[in-house]
Every structure is written in structure tokens, then in C-alpha cells.
Amino acid sequence: MKDVALLAGVALKTVSRVVNEEPGVNPATAVRVREAIERLGYRRNEGARLLRSGRTASIGLVIEDVGDPFYSGLFRAVEDVARRHGSLVFAGSSGEDPVRERELVLAFCARRVDGLVVVPAGEDHAYLGPELAAGMGVVFADRPAGNLAADTVLVDNRGGARAGTAHLISYGHRRIAWLGDSPAIFTAAERLRGYRTALAEAGLPYDPCLVASGATTTEAARAALDRMSALADPPTAIFTGNGRATIAALRALGPRRYALAGFDDFEPADLLGVTVVAQDPVRLGHTAAGLLFARLAGDRDAPREIVLPTRLIPRGSAERPPA
Amino acid sequence: MKDVALLAGVALKTVSRVVNEEPGVNPATAVRVREAIERLGYRRNEGARLLRSGRTASIGLVIEDVGDPFYSGLFRAVEDVARRHGSLVFAGSSGEDPVRERELVLAFCARRVDGLVVVPAGEDHAYLGPELAAGMGVVFADRPAGNLAADTVLVDNRGGARAGTAHLISYGHRRIAWLGDSPAIFTAAERLRGYRTALAEAGLPYDPCLVASGATTTEAARAALDRMSALADPPTAIFTGNGRATIAALRALGPRRYALAGFDDFEPADLLGVTVVAQDPVRLGHTAAGLLFARLAGDRDAPREIVLPTRLIPRGSAERPPA
Numbered sequence: 151m152k153d154v155a156l157l158a159g160v161a162l163k164t165v166s167r168v169v170n171e172e173p174g175v176n177p178a179t180a181v182r183v184r185e186a187i188e189r190l191g192y193r194r195n196e197g198a199r200l201l202r203s204g205r206t207a208s209i210g211l212v213i214e215d216v217g218d219p220f221y222s223g224l225f226r227a228v229e230d231v232a233r234r235h236g237s238l239v240f241a242g243s244s245g246e247d248p249v250r251e252r253e254l255v256l257a258f259c260a261r262r263v264d265g266l267v268v269v270p271a272g273e274d275h276a277y278l279g280p281e282l283a284a285g286m287g288v289v290f291a292d293r294p295a296g297n298l299a300a301d302t303v304l305v306d307n308r309g310g311a312r313a314g315t316a317h318l319i320s321y322g323h324r325r326i327a328w329l330g331d332s333p334a335i336f337t338a339a340e341r342l343r344g345y346r347t348a349l350a351e352a353g354l355p356y357d358p359c360l361v362a363s364g365a366t367t368t369e370a371a372r373a374a375l376d377r378m379s380a381l382a383d384p385p386t387a388i389f390t391g392n393g394r395a396t397i398a399a400l401r402a403l404g405p406r407r408y409a410l411a412g413f414d415d416f417e418p419a420d421l422l423g424v425t426v427v428a429q430d431p432v433r434l435g436h437t438a439a440g441l442l443f444a445r446l447a448g449d450r451d452a453p454r455e456i457v458l459p460t461r462l463i464p465r466g467s468a469e470r471p472p473a
Numbered sequence: 474m475k476d477v478a479l480l481a482g483v484a485l486k487t488v489s490r491v492v493n494e495e496p497g498v499n500p501a502t503a504v505r506v507r508e509a510i511e512r513l514g515y516r517r518n519e520g521a522r523l524l525r526s527g528r529t530a531s532i533g534l535v536i537e538d539v540g541d542p543f544y545s546g547l548f549r550a551v552e553d554v555a556r557r558h559g560s561l562v563f564a565g566s567s568g569e570d571p572v573r574e575r576e577l578v579l580a581f582c583a584r585r586v587d588g589l590v591v592v593p594a595g596e597d598h599a600y601l602g603p604e605l606a607a608g609m610g611v612v613f614a615d616r617p618a619g620n621l622a623a624d625t626v627l628v629d630n631r632g633g634a635r636a637g638t639a640h641l642i643s644y645g646h647r648r649i650a651w652l653g654d655s656p657a658i659f660t661a662a663e664r665l666r667g668y669r670t671a672l673a674e675a676g677l678p679y680d681p682c683l684v685a686s687g688a689t690t691t692e693a694a695r696a697a698l699d700r701m702s703a704l705a706d707p708p709t710a711i712f713t714g715n716g717r718a719t720i721a722a723l724r725a726l727g728p729r730r731y732a733l734a735g736f737d738d739f740e741p742a743d744l745l746g747v748t749v750v751a752q753d754p755v756r757l758g759h760t761a762a763g764l765l766f767a768r769l770a771g772d773r774d775a776p777r778e779i780v781l782p783t784r785l786i787p788r789g790s791a792e793r794p795p796a
Contacts, residue, residue, distance in 0.1 A: 208563070218545070225545075233565075
């Protein structure tokens, strides 16, 4: 700024007025200052200014994997809302590791983000108590916080899995395999509960031999289906617990003519004719970021929990009787 | 910090020593300070500390769309490299808008990021000259910078499209349609050049009636294919210029039995049996971020340009003669 003042032949205070768009500067002088700024490549240090204001116009987003289509859709929605509020987004991947989640969250806090949207990997978020008490906005998305009262946006995982499984049952299937993520993950556990509820409601027994948790790779899905096919009473249909498990199961099916429905829509499931229970990552991100910026705007109501619905999309893979 | 000093019954300087892990503090005193920190929920203001150090341990990433699978794969790779260097990532979507690209870049610069990885939407990056001169690291990925000498990592778009088109020609196709993005986008223009090169090398004429630029939605692809099918000499094969165009063309094909190859691999192209020219977004991100952190570590060599290869993956959709 001193160099700008020197080159423009004005006082330091005048440069400051021009940069901060304060009144009281002769227009010709302002032009001279701007030219000097341009020639010297001067940039205002936003960091220092924001530190004084107490806000950084930035938020932090912790998701499982910034490269995963579900979470990157959520990210895009959070970014769109943040942009409307003039805020930038730090984003990072927890990789389902509670330690990494906490590291990222605290690193964002150390950068003094105004707020956080967190898809939690861990189950204990008491460590965020001081930040919440200090007025930082924190919203949990996709999974609830542990040991912390905070705004939360979830999806009706149980209801969606129940509807998908019931859909298969309605076509006459009585032996339905479950392939999904580890039930250590909140969403996977909820979906497995929905699957069991649908079986119970149809008077069908729950058979652990038909459940493969952690079968989200092609190899694991193939091993699970090989094992189940060899049963005396093999499955005739599969319900998959997320998009990765659906693709893994499709790759592993081979000549087996099992009906299939899966949790999570994915592009291009329509071209593959795959029936899915769709959740909406964009709506999840919009809702979570909307709650966050409402808090930052002064909303002091008790923490809210919002549960978003799912939608069954029949496309052919599930709509057939047992082979 | 004053509250911590009061609660621990020590001088402010002692708290500062403990927080900054400086020597000269009695271990028992240090424990007392840490307990006070824990009870009060005190967090070090990383912003102020980093401002003094001149580094912010953060980088900015500008991509076309954080929600697009190609760019989110690139993001994940950049994040992995940044993490190894203890750095956080601001990320934002330009949406192919040069004004938004510049807004994001300058907003990241105003937060004093240590460096930038930019997939440019615009064609003039002279505005980044002052940042480069001031020692900020800037690497362009996927597309080159305009009016600025900077490190750049590209993909062999022309060679890849040429190989994909030649592959279709090798199965006897002489009328090959092009469906892709607008040639205003660098990568689309390069791929269209590769397509034309392959035609010329096979002695085939370039027919503008077979070229649909901007056909990356199902509607646009359907309109283009309907128009081309009605030609006296319709196409027997399609080369698509990116993943979105490939999916759009597959949806728009209907009963038409055209052979098809596309630029960009996508999940699950294997299940659809789609032949692709794959580029590697993870390698692109790793390479770009690697160059960036080499600059930040003091590399002062002349700007580099690295061109990554593509890979043809035959899966059945292209490997057949004209219907």
C-alpha cells in the first residue's frame, strides 16, 4: 500500500479509502490510485480485513470422499448456497476415518471458518462443543452427530430400503439377498433395518445367510453371490444398500437371473434398466447449507432434524417374478 | 488466552509457549495449561499465526464443476497431494464462465492461498501475473493458460480422439458422426481436430453434416441423430467427445444400430459395453498438485508443460462393421 501511495503521489489514507470504497476521494485521484494498484499488482489482504471483522466468509465441508458422485453432488449444492452468501468452501475427505474427520474439522476451525457442514465418520462430536458455544454454525448431513445437539439433515434410509425390498416381495420374491456397506456406517445400518422390516411385514424370515455386509466391491459381491447361489434355497432377488454395491452386484451377477433393486440412483442407471431407491444429494446439500446460513444470520432456535424422503424408480431389473 | 492464563494461574507468555510448543515450560505447568485449554475450549487462531508466517497452508482449486465425476476425481487427487503437504483445499466451480473463474481465483488469492490449481474457463490469465511474480504457485490443468507463462498439465486430447476415430474406421466405418462439446472449449476443439486428422489419414472427407457440437444433452443428441439419420448417406458410427456426450448419445440412439466409441471413461461403462478413450483424472490431479508443491518448495525452473497419454479400451460397442 505504501508503494501504491508513493506511485500515485497520495497519502496512505487515500489509498485505503479507495480500496475500501469509502467516500471523500476526488474521482481523478481515485483513478490515479487504481492505475497505481493495477501497475503494481497490489491485492488487498482479505485475511487481515476479515480477521478484524470476525468473519472469514468461508465454510468447511467434510464428506466421505470428494471424488464420490453422491458426495460431489452434495458438495456442488453446498457450494451453490455458499456462493449466494458470498462464502467460499474448504472441502475435504474423511475416508470414513473418525480421526481424519476430526483433523479436518479442527483444521477448518483453526482457519476460523464461519461454519461447517459435516458428514460424520465418527460417533463422538463433543469436541465441537466449544465451537458451537462460540457461535460457529455446524450442520450434520447424511448421518447424525454423536454427543452433540446440532442441526441435522438425514435421508429416510429405513423407509427407502423398506420400500425397495417390499417392491421385490410384491413380485413374488421370498429369498432376497442383501449386499451393502458395513453396518458400522449409520446409513448402512438403517437401510439393513428397513430391509428387515419389509421382510417381517411380509411374514418372511430374516436369514443371515442372505446378508453380505461389506460387499461393495466386485470381488466381495462375487464371493457373496457364489456362496448364496450354492445354498439349498438360493436367493431369487438382491437388494443392494448403496450405489457402489449395486454396480458391484451387477458386475458379479454373471449368468444368474436374479431380480435386483438398489439404494441410490446413479448415472446412467437408466441405460442399464436398474430399479433404484433414489435419494437426492443436491437437496441434502441445499438443505444442510440453508440451515447453516440461517444460523449464521442469527437463527437461535433449538437444533433441528430434517429427514428427506426417497423415491422408488422402477426401471425393469426388479419387476419380474423369481426365475 | 487471557482466560486460560487466569484459570491456570500462569503468565500469558507461558500459555503462548505451551500453545506454540516452545521450550522452557515446567512439565507440570504445561499440563495445567493444557487442562485449562481443554476446559475453556480455547483454540489457537491459526489465521493470525499463519499471517505472520506468510503461508496459509491452503491452496485453491478451480474446476468446471465440483459435482462432475471427471473433475471430482481430479479434486480427490489434488486433495491427497495437498494433505501430504499439510495443506487444505478451497474448491469452487467455474461453470465454464470466465468471469466466475476470475472471481474464484481472486477470492482464493485474497484468502492468501499458497497456490492454485486452475482448470481455466477463460482465455486470458494475465490478471494472475502479479500473484506469480509475488511467488504464488499456479498450475493450469486440463487446459492451457492464456497470456501467462505457467506450469500446465494437459491430456493428449488430439491423439486420443484420433485413435478412437481410427479404431472405428478400422472396422469399416466411413461415415462417422461427431457429437461433442462446443469447440469454444479447448479440449473439445482439440478432440475435434483429432477426429478430423483420423478421417484425413484414412482418405475420408470431413462432412460438416456429421458434426454436432454442443450435443451433450439427450435432447440435443436425439435432434442431431434424427437429422443425420435422414441424410441420403447417414452415419454408421459415432465418436463422442466426452462422457456426457457418450451417455446422451446412448440414450438418443434408440433402435439405430450405430457403432460407438467415446472420449472419457465413466463408471459403469464396462457394464454397458462402451468402448472408450480413457483419460486419467487422478493422474492429472496428482501431476498438477505435484508441480504446484514443487514450486512452493522452491523450484524456480522455467514453466513446464506435461501432456498425459490416453488409453483406448475396447468393450464391444465400436468393434463391429457398419450395420
